[in-house]
Amino acid sequence: MERWLPPDNMTGQMLRFDFREGGSYRMRLVYADPGQGKSAEEYDEVEVRLTRLEEGQRIEQEVVFESQDPAFSGVMRMTWIFQPAGKGTQVTVRAENVPEGVRSEDHQVAMNSSLEKLAKYVEGSIRRGGGGYEER
Numbered sequence: 001m002e003r004w005l006p007p008d009n010m011t012g013q014m015l016r017f018d019f020r021e022g023g024s025y026r027m028r029l030v031y032a033d034p035g036q037g038k039s040a041e042e043y044d045e046v047e048v049r050l051t052r053l054e055e056g057q058r059i060e061q062e063v064v065f066e067s068q069d070p071a072f073s074g075v076m077r078m079t080w081i082f083q084p085a086g087k088g089t090q091v092t093v094r095a096e097n098v099p100e101g102v103r104s105e106d107h108q109v110a111m112n113s114s115l116e117k118l119a120k121y122v123e124g125s126i127r128r129g130g131g132g133y134e135e136r
Helices: 104-122
Strands: 010-018 024-031 043-054 058-063 074-085 088-096 128-136
Touching: 088 104
Parallel strands: 088 128
Antiparallel strands: 010 024, 024 043, 043 058, 058 074, 074 088
8 A cells, every 4th residue: 555555746654554344544645845744744644444344345434634724634535446347447436525625636636646556556467447536
């Protein structure tokens, strides 16, 4: 996840990892250009609770953003859906309750970047049959 989840302008550091239903992980996303962070000047930090896991089909999670600015804090719900697509897998991500300070266009670019990196990461063993991001 450290390799593919952070968008192009960031790197990731897993601080804690307990990937099971009811578990959680904590990740620090470090900006290439400091000064953009919401948790601190150079990074964003998120606490992710895994609320539902269906092996090979779905991951539902609550992403807790940490920021002193209320426009960038809150709990976003994300659902990752995996569906067979030809010889590969289509991955779709749905986000709900995105903090109001996060511009929809920026979030879409970031999530599409993560999906593209995921596709490259698994290329060779799983072919991506498309995918997308939607915000609600």
